[in-house]
Amino acid sequence: MQRPVKLRVGPMGIYLLFGAKNVQMIFKHSKILSKDAISQIILQANGMGKADRAVLDADTSGVGKVPLNNTPEEKRVWKKTHDLGNTHLANGHSVSILTTKFIDEFVKQLDKQPLGRPTMTLLYDFVKNVMLIGSLTSLAGPQIMKLNPDFIQTYWDHENVFLLMAIGLPRFLYWKGHLARDRMLAATTKWIKEAWMNFDEKDSDADWEENFGSSFLRGQAFALGEAGISHEGQASAMMPMIWA
DSSP, X not given: OOOOEEEEETTEEEEEOOSHHHHHHHXXXXXXXXXXXXXXXXXXXXXXXXXXXXXXXHOOSOSSSSOSSOXXXXXXXXXXXXXXXXXXXXXXXXXXXXXXXXXXXXXXXHHTSOOSSOOOOOHHHHHHHHHHHHHHHHHHOSHHHHHOTTHHHHHHXXXXXXXXXXXXXXXXXXXXXXXXXXXXXXXXXXXXXHHHHHOOGXXXXXXXXXXXXXXXXXXXXXXXXXXXXXXXXXXXXHHHHHHO
C-alpha cells in the first residue's frame, strides 16, 4: 500500500495522496481525473467566474490533433493553450528569448543596488525579489508592475496562499487566502485590460513586447479571448502561469 506524504504548511497540513481514487475523493467536483478537470479546479480557485468556466466546460475535444468530438476548431481552447506551451516552452528559440530577457533584467536590477558603499540586506529577500522582477518582466512584460506599484508584495502574498487556495478552501475558513487571491486577480485583470487596449497589431509576431510580454502569454490571451473568455477570466488563467 502506498503511504501518503504529509507536508506541513503553517498551522495546517497538506497531504499528498497517491492514486486517482484518493485524489478524486478530495476534488469531488471532478468526475473524471484529467488535466482539464484539474485545470478547471485551479481556475475556479483563482477566481474565474461561472460564465468563463462554462466556456471551458463546453470544450470536451481534448488536446490531440484529432478532436474527440465535433467541437469546431475555433472553440478548441484546451488544444490551443496546450499547443502554445509546447511551441513556446519546449522550443529552443522561444526559451532563449525568455532566458536572455530574464538575464538582461536581472543584471539591470543588480545595477540599481547601492554601489561604492557598504549596505546590509537579507540575502534571501534580496535575491527572491530581484529574480521575481527579472522573470516577471521576461514572461509578462513591465506593465503589470508599472500599473500596480505594490505588485511584488501582492505576488508574494498570493504565493503564500496559492496551494491552500488550490484545494478549494471556502472564504469563511480561509479569508486571508481569498483576500490575497482577490488582490492578485484585480492586479492581473488591470494589466490584461491595459494590454489589450494598448497592444499594437504590428507586434503580433514579436517574440516579446511591452504590453503582454512574451509571445507565450500573448498567445494564451489571444486564444482565450477568441474563445469568448472575459478579461477577468483571462487574468484568472494567467495567474497560475505567472505563479509557476
